[in-house]
Amino acid sequence: MTTNGAATPLVSISTNERATPSLVYRALLRSLREGMMVPGAKLPNERDLAQQLNTSRTAVRSALAIMEREGLVHRRVGAGTFLADDALSVFERMDQTSAASHDDVPSFGEIVEGRLLFEPAMMLLVVNRVQDRDIAEMRGILDDILGSPTWEDFKESIYALHRAIFATTRNKFLVQIMNSILDDRRAVLFDGHDTDKPAPDLVKRQTHKDLSAIVDAIAERNGKRAEELVNDHLMRTLATINIWQ
Incomplete structure (x- = not known):
């Protein structure tokens, strides 16, 4: 400028x-x-x-x-x-995360950095194997994200959607990876404070919008679009970790 x-x-x-x-x-x-x-x-x-x-x-x-x-x-x-x-x-x-380093589990930044290496490309497998009942489950979880009463519920709903997407690959190894990621995030309470308080409505609506676009692309079996959206989502997430520090 x-x-x-x-x-x-x-x-x-x-x-x-x-x-x-x-x-x-x-x-x-x-x-x-x-x-x-x-x-x-x-x-x-x-x-x-x-x-x-x-x-x-x-x-x-x-x-x-x-x-x-x-x-x-x-x-x-x-x-x-x-x-x-x-x-x-x-x-x-944007959902701006303040995340610490941890001795026993990967940091949030390390997790997102690793996911960026494979998750966008995984969408091609997702759109080829997803079924209509999977889409219905994803849309139900999207409603849960928007209606999450607490910050912890908000994070749990986000990961529930990611797990549902990984599950559509019908690949046990990939599902195991996401389960491990969720275990690691739960172990540190998603790096959150006051997890019993509500997440900001603006953040919930924006997150719902971003993830809805991914689900829509999957429903349309548009692998290229889903890959681009997942890449953008993870890039934004990585860019905003500890951005206030």
Whole structure:
């Protein structure tokens, strides 16, 4: 973003690891949160963003594509990329997790990072093996997510949906992986505090919307669309873990 012709520095990516789209997405979200990017403003071009964030144009391009699908940015042909006017509201609707490191089980970040390596591709297996009764079960769980009375119920319902999706692969190994993930998350109470209190309604509605889109793609047997949506969902999740720290 520029102000009075001067470039405003963004939150850079300080890591020795390869800069993934999730890290770029995270840096842009933090720049938005800290006021370095203003809703409605034009973003620098991909080359300049890559330079400011110390990353590649490929990672920037992928991150912006995810943000566009989320409604955080809009691209105008011949004009550039702009932050949405309601970008801050979109950010606030995200399920932002504050997660610790654990000695006995993987951290939430490690779990999501691992899921990204295989879960989007797994959707091709899901759409080929899913049955109508599976779709009906998923839609019932989606209702549970929206109507969850407590934060813990909200998290349990989310994982119930993921387990139902994994189960449609008819692959015991994949089901075992998800059961192990759920056991690890339950062991640390989903990294939550005051788990008996309600989850914010805005977060519940946004989560319901995102996961409903995945279920709709599965119901349509659209493997490519389901793969893209799961990838976006996990990327957003990874990008917002401990974003307030």
